[in-house]
Amino acid sequence: MAFKATMQGEKLQRGTWHEEEDELLSTFVTLMGERRWDSIARASGLKRSGKSCRFRWLNYLRPNLKRGHITIEEEQIILRLHELWGNKWSRIARRLPGRTDNEIKNYWRTHLRKKAQAQHEGNFYCKLNNGKQDFYFQKGDMSGLNHNSENHGTAEDFCGTTDDSFDAPGLSNFSLISSPYETQLSDSILDFIKDQSEIKHHEGCNSLESCFCYPALIPDDSNIWDYAGFLWNMD
DNA sequence: AAATTTATCAACCGCGACCGA
DNA sequence: ATCGGTCGCGGTTGATAAATT
Structure with missing residues (x-):
């Protein structure tokens, strides 16, 4: 038994959760409630720490979680609330039903950090995407930026052309990209x-x-x- | 095609707060 | 009042996938 094993110092399981573990955890959380995670870990026989069980349940197993990509609307909310509250991920998550603090935190780090920085520095972020990357454009002069590893680019970088197919002047108005x-x-x-x-x-x-x-x-x-x-x- | 780099996200860790005995 | 167990939060790590060279 895991409990006995744990008591004897056997190593706890780590890393990716398996389907059987998820099912077991869900069953025991249903039976015992979302408290006493160490007890749940022991009673279920999972070779996981209480913390790990709690994390798995809160972030992936609990009902009403919204899976899939963060929407533009959610992204705007995250940006604004982060501007207000800073890295208060759990607080921000409470404003986004179905999203978890961990999900928001990861999304911030991978997608929004640069964006927020650009806005803070007086630039605006224009969500243009060539299917691979988001692109940033500085307010005003579109030609003043060179493409670099930070995903900042010019209109030319984005479109591969500066002809009329790219409405650079129009981009000075952020609302144009907002539904x-x-x-x-x-x-x-x-x-x-x-x-x-x-x-x-x-x-x-x-x-x-x-x-x-x-x-x-x-x-x-x-x-x-x-x-x-x-x-x-x-x- | 292989090697290397970069991006993503699930999971873990440490710490402080809370709570009940 | 205090002490140990538990919880919750935010930062960080590491595995994997995707992109690039």
């Missing part, structure tokens, strides 16, 4: 944040002048999805 839905969602979040900020900001300092108090943004117990509920009605 109406995306723009609506984005604006809604910004409005919500602005409202919250204006109400909470200055609460403790009695001043409307510039000050050092930190704006209270979206409170933990608020539900942005309720606020933005109308967005799901696309009629």
Whole structure:
């Protein structure tokens, strides 16, 4: 038995989970609840640590997880919330139903970090994709950038041409790449944040002048999805 | 076609917070 | 009050796939 084995110091299983392990874990979590992970690990006979069981359940096995690629809408939310909260992945994940903190964290590191950096530095990110890579374009002069390993590029780099088939001037407007839905969602979040900020900001300092108090943004117990509920009605 | 590099993401680790005895 | 067990979070690693040379 794994319990006995563990007690005797036998090494715990590590690495990729197998289907049988997943089934076993699901069964025992259903029986015992999402608590006491060490107990679940022992009772199930899995040669895994409680931590590992918890991780597997929360990130891959629990119901209602949304699989598949992060959508543009979700990406925008992640970018904005990260700008507000920093690396508070679990907090951000709570705003994205069906997504896990680990998934968001990985997505940030692999896809969004450069994007956020570019935006922070006063550039904007234009989601153009040639099927392999995303491309960044600096605000204003499109010809000022050279293609390099950071995936920054010129219009020419992207299209292989600078003729009229590439609407470089048009790219100076970020909204051109946003769907109406995306723009609506984005604006809604910004409005919500602005409202919250204006109400909470200055609460403790009695001043409307510039000050050092930190704006209270979206409170933990608020539900942005309720606020933005109308967005799901696309009629 | 083979070797090398880069990107992706599942999984692990360490640490601090929390909770109950 | 404190102590040990457990949980949750964020950072990091490592295996694999994909792309490039």
